Amino acid sequence: MKRIPLLLLLAASAATLVALPSWWLSSRPDTSAGSLDGLSLEGPMPAAAPRQPWLGLPLAAREPRVVVPVRRARVKDIPRRKHPVPISLRIPALDVEAPVVPVGVDRETREMELPPDNATAAWYRYGASPGGEGSAVIAGHVDYGEGQAVFFRLAELEPGNRMVVGYGDGSTAVFRVVARRLVGKDELPARIFSTRGRPLLTLVTCGGAYDAARRHYLGNTLVFAVPV
Amino acid sequence: MRRLLALLATGAVASLAIAGLAQAAQVTVVHGVPDLAVDVYVNDELTLEDFKYETITDPLDLPAGTYKIDIRAAGDPPTAKPALSGSATVADDTNASIVAHLDESGKPTLTVFVNDTSTVKAGDARLTVRHTAAAPAVDVLANGSPLFTNLANPDEQSADVAAGTYSAAVAATGTTEPVIGPVDLDLEAGTGYTVYAVGSLADDNLKVIVQTTSGLGGSPSGVPSGTVGLAATSSAFPLWAIVLLSAAGIGIVTSGLALARTRR
Numbered sequence: 386m387k388r389i390p391l392l393l394l395l396a397a398s399a400a401t402l403v404a405l406p407s408w409w410l411s412s413r414p415d416t417s418a419g420s421l422d423g424l425s426l427e428g429p430m431p432a433a434a435p436r437q438p439w440l441g442l443p444l445a446a447r448e449p450r451v452v453v454p455v456r457r458a459r460v461k462d463i464p465r466r467k468h469p470v471p472i473s474l475r476i477p478a479l480d481v482e483a484p485v486v487p488v489g490v491d492r493e494t495r496e497m498e499l500p501p502d503n504a505t506a507a508w509y510r511y512g513a514s515p516g517g518e519g520s521a522v523i524a525g526h527v528d529y530g531e532g533q534a535v536f537f538r539l540a541e542l543e544p545g546n547r548m549v550v551g552y553g554d555g556s557t558a559v560f561r562v563v564a565r566r567l568v569g570k571d572e573l574p575a576r577i578f579s580t581r582g583r584p585l586l587t588l589v590t591c592g593g594a595y596d597a598a599r600r601h602y603l604g605n606t607l608v609f610a611v612p613v
Numbered sequence: 614m615r616r617l618l619a620l621l622a623t624g625a626v627a628s629l630a631i632a633g634l635a636q637a638a639q640v641t642v643v644h645g646v647p648d649l650a651v652d653v654y655v656n657d658e659l660t661l662e663d664f665k666y667e668t669i670t671d672p673l674d675l676p677a678g679t680y681k682i683d684i685r686a687a688g689d690p691p692t693a694k695p696a697l698s699g700s701a702t703v704a705d706d707t708n709a710s711i712v713a714h715l716d717e718s719g720k721p722t723l724t725v726f727v728n729d730t731s732t733v734k735a736g737d738a739r740l741t742v743r744h745t746a747a748a749p750a751v752d753v754l755a756n757g758s759p760l761f762t763n764l765a766n767p768d769e770q771s772a773d774v775a776a777g778t779y780s781a782a783v784a785a786t787g788t789t790e791p792v793i794g795p796v797d798l799d800l801e802a803g804t805g806y807t808v809y810a811v812g813s814l815a816d817d818n819l820k821v822i823v824q825t826t827s828g829l830g831g832s833p834s835g836v837p838s839g840t841v842g843l844a845a846t847s848s849a850f851p852l853w854a855i856v857l858l859s860a861a862g863i864g865i866v867t868s869g870l871a872l873a874r875t876r877r
Binding site: 392397402457459460462497526529531537577589591593597600601 | 642643660661664667670776798799803806820821823825827832833834835838839840841843857858861864865869875
């Protein structure tokens with residue numbers, strides 16, 4: 386063989402060996418983006434609301450007496466959580482505009498219920514309300530039935546993207562994406578359902594590898610957004 | 614006031630102990646004695662003034678220890694003989710309720726209940742019923758069927774139930790004719806509802822008062838949000854890339870050997 390073609394073959398082979406793996410590594414979608422600074426999903430739940438001081442020690446000393454809060458306790462006095470109900474979600478970056486319905490849990494599996502369609506997002510009504518204290522969860526299918534669903538492109542959201550939540554009372558609130566994560570289904574942080582802590586809107590869909598035999602994904606894509 | 618005088622005569626003393634293990638206890642004080650406004654003294658300190666029937670305190674931090682509790686008619690001087698006295702030993706990390714109520718025979722008494730603040734499953738609420746009324750054993754009916762049966766003063770029964778609205782009633786045990794209610798209870802997920810039956814059957818003033826504890830909710834076990842696999846990302850190296858890399862390897866070896874040969 387001639388020397389030049391051999392050199393060319395050598396160069397092409399070497400280039401392929403170097404370039405292909407690096408291309409493969411860079412072509413895989415980012416499974417995480419942004420910072421969860423101050424939004425830790427690890428560790429214990431945040432402490433409950435500050436407790437009322439009552440009997441400061443020493444008790445014998447005649448210190449100024451703390452007024453103990455007292456309230457009526459009839460059935461009609463039972464406190465109720467009042468929170469605005471989200472009814473729509475718009476994500477301009479993904480061309481998503483979807484109705485949001487309130488859902489609970491499946492009584493058997495205790496999994497969050499999702500509406501059996503590919504166009505509706507679901508708000509976990511036993512948790513926080515978007516914009517209120519704690520992490521509100523709005524979930525949607527990534528795909529359903531025969532095709533793509535409302536959160537098909539959720540993993541494309543990047544920090545800085547905005548979304549708009551519409552509420553039943555006609556008001557709206559804007560949220561800004563701060564982070565995105567892909568977590569294994571068995572690593573879904575319980576904290577995303579917390580009704581305590583700073584206001585956070587957590588969007589959830591399926592992602593990662595797909596188990597065709599069991600017809601389910603092995604992970605969840607999480608997008609965290611804060612009120613603007 | 615009749616009961617207060619009766620108490621003064623008997624000098625009722627209750628000894629109370631709150632079980633628990635380890636820094637501060639949380640204590641809720643519940644007033645379930647009809648028509649008796651009181652002042653509550655803790656270790657001789659006036660702590661609750663003019664504490665009225667059907668009211669409860671917020672949960673209060675209480676350092677572990679044993680406390681002397683004296684209850685006097687509202688406005689009585691601190692030197693007056695207490696209507697009801699007792700001591701409560703509170704241990705660390707305990708959530709308890711101290712309840713002033715009538716015993717089955719109608720005499721005021723103090724009972725300490727330990728509150729279950731463990732997490733409930735996602736979508737559940739915890740319903741606890743405490744019999745603190747001057748009445749025989751009762752059944753508690755939810756939507757017409759018995760939820761708790763044969764509950765006697767001063768006992769409690771508890772269950773975690775699906776969040777929602779229940780028509781609740783209290784009937785003499787073995788019967789379904791309500792002596793209290795029915796009342797609609799809207800139970801929110803993640804909240805504990807502690808219902809005290811109070812008052813007196815003989816005086817025809819039975820009713821319920823309710824203490825709530827929020828923040829007990831568990832998390833859903835998962836979010837099943839995809840069934841097709843269209844968005845699947847695979848971490849496996851594609852087969853065609855493996856073939857191409859193998860070819861490149863063979864290319865390097867063969868071209869290298871051939872080049873070495875041409876040099877000779």
